Amino acid sequence: MTGPTRDELVELALELLAHLEADELSLAEVVDRIETVTTDPTLTRDILDTAEMRGIIDREGGRIRHNRGGTFVRFESQVVQKEGEFDCRRCGASITTGHFVQFESGELGPFGSSCIRKVLGRE
Structure with a gap:
């Protein structure tokens, strides 16, 4: 049995970020959440870059602002x-x-x- 692919991990992490309830978090807090999907630092950077490119988050210094496009987890x-x-x-x-x-x-x-x-x- 094989695990999820890199693309599947990215999509899962992006969906998690899209459903965060906080408007703003520190980079460390966001990485803490991403680490529930992957602990690979290269993949974590790719997830953050992709989240920013897709408009899910905005990065400014060490703070991450969540753009309200998603919904909260029910x-x-x-x-x-x-x-x-x-x-x-x-x-x-x-x-x-x-x-x-x-x-x-x-x-x-x-x-x-x-x-x-x-x-x-x-x-």
């Missing part, structure tokens, strides 16, 4: 909980209930209950 319909043995993609903690975000470009997760809120900008 927890009731786009976040699915699954029971099992998982490691959170954000913090690495062992969890038994994984929260997965269902995007058009694919599924992102698992996350613990507090990390899913942080990734989506609700905390």
Whole structure:
């Protein structure tokens, strides 16, 4: 079984960025979210460049402004909980209930209950 392609990872990260709830974040906060998709620094730069080219974000210094083109993730319909043995993609903690975000470009997760809120900008 093969993992997602580079293009699929880019699209998944772009969809995540398009659904962020914060109007403005630091570069470090945005990279923290992208790292839930990939930790490859070259791919992270490509994702940021593509997000800017597509008008999803504007970069100014160390700040990233989100352009409101997307919609927020709807927890009731786009976040699915699954029971099992998982490691959170954000913090690495062992969890038994994984929260997965269902995007058009694919599924992102698992996350613990507090990390899913942080990734989506609700905390």
